[in-house]
Amino acid sequence: MQIGSLKLSSSLFLSPLAGYTNLPFRLTVREVGGLGLATTDLVNARSLLEKNPKALKLIETLPADKPLAVQLFGSVPEEMRDAAQYLESIGVNSVDINMGCPVRKVCRVGGGSAMMTELEKTAALVEGMVQAVRIPVTAKMRLGWDDENLTAPDLARALEGVGVAAIFVHGRTRQQGFSGTINLKGIRTVVESVQSIPVIGNGDVTTPEAAKKMFEETGCAGVSIGRGAFYNPWIFEHTLNYLRTGDLPPEPRFEERVRVMCRHLDLMIEVFGEEHGCRMFRKVAPWYSKRFGPANEFNKRVVQVSSKAEFHTVLQNYIRWREQFVDESGELKPRFQLAPMVASFMQEPAVTGRQQIPVPKGPVEIW
Numbered sequence: 001m002q003i004g005s006l007k008l009s010s011s012l013f014l015s016p017l018a019g020y021t022n023l024p025f026r027l028t029v030r031e032v033g034g035l036g037l038a039t040t041d042l043v044n045a046r047s048l049l050e051k052n053p054k055a056l057k058l059i060e061t062l063p064a065d066k067p068l069a070v071q072l073f074g075s076v077p078e079e080m081r082d083a084a085q086y087l088e089s090i091g092v093n094s095v096d097i098n099m100g101c102p103v104r105k106v107c108r109v110g111g112g113s114a115m116m117t118e119l120e121k122t123a124a125l126v127e128g129m130v131q132a133v134r135i136p137v138t139a140k141m142r143l144g145w146d147d148e149n150l151t152a153p154d155l156a157r158a159l160e161g162v163g164v165a166a167i168f169v170h171g172r173t174r175q176q177g178f179s180g181t182i183n184l185k186g187i188r189t190v191v192e193s194v195q196s197i198p199v200i201g202n203g204d205v206t207t208p209e210a211a212k213k214m215f216e217e218t219g220c221a222g223v224s225i226g227r228g229a230f231y232n233p234w235i236f237e238h239t240l241n242y243l244r245t246g247d248l249p250p251e252p253r254f255e256e257r258v259r260v261m262c263r264h265l266d267l268m269i270e271v272f273g274e275e276h277g278c279r280m281f282r283k284v285a286p287w288y289s290k291r292f293g294p295a296n297e298f299n300k301r302v303v304q305v306s307s308k309a310e311f312h313t314v315l316q317n318y319i320r321w322r323e324q325f326v327d328e329s330g331e332l333k334p335r336f337q338l339a340p341m342v343a344s345f346m347q348e349p350a351v352t353g354r355q356q357i358p359v360p361k362g363p364v365e366i367w
């Protein structure tokens, strides 16, 4: 798979998740394998140009963290252009633009010629960035404001016209938020609206089967996974394997989940320092434990840890407590086993809604 001049080893992408897709998480997922390209949390272009320490921390990287895209957010063309140039100068491989729903104002008043103006304005901003750098510039959007205003196909076509190298599309409208199911036909319409650039589908992919279905039903060139990678950093490797061989690898065992979780914590400590890293990990560990089986003892205590030693005490106590739920071979006894994960768009309509993926806290109005 290729985005502009950037060659990727896999057509699977890590979606930007503000507050989560930091360097330690990206490195953790890369070590597990199967990932083509990772994107940072969204970064405000102006803050980056002002060298705001928080913005610089968001783009912190290491040689092992390649290839890397940085996602920019902003509406001032000169700032977006200069920020893209800065990212290129420090060796970032690709720049993604957060479009949330750029035609929001217009969608609200019902489209028409104003929508084209907004679209032209957006295309002009993007063109300024594309012309200022050699690295690929990509855009990430939703399908549109609501079901009556599915503007992504027009926007994607306009952006291809000004040189965007790929489009990422979350198959929901702005109005849907994170509810309802993913509209695969909507993604397909975006795929069909562009001439040659890759369109990468996104939304609710939590299993290799769901990724395969998204590829097959939308014709997308790649699949981008966000929350599914929290539960399951193995999803990229397992999906690649499944796509290549048709064999579905078994879900990782508890010991493997614990190993990767501990590695993730070590990387958090390396990058953010022990106390801050451990505090940040309080919101990460419960995502791993969602697939541990009974985990309330772990979840209650892990949100209080401030040091690596405390974390390991909590973990060891939990492992002992968990023994009551497992058999001699270390597997969860049948009545404690978890139901397999099923993506929203793989479920019967009646079930959708009861098995939504939780939405972590964050300024969700931005995307």
Ligand SMILES: Cc1cc2nc3c(=O)[nH]c(=O)nc-3n(C[C@H](O)[C@H](O)[C@H](O)COP(=O)(O)O)c2cc1C
Pocket (backbone or CB within 6 Å): 015, 016, 017, 018, 019, 040, 041, 042, 071, 098, 099, 100, 140, 170, 202, 203, 204, 205, 224, 225, 226, 227, 228, 357, 359, 360, 361, 362, 367
């Ligand atoms: C906590 C959180 C933070 C997010 N941050 C961003 C972001 O910074 N930029 C962006 O374009 N999308 C962001 N998104 C949207 C995701 O990239 C993705 O489009 C969405 O979660 C659907 O994919 P998923 O079901 O695989 O998670 C965020 C979503 C969540 C839940």
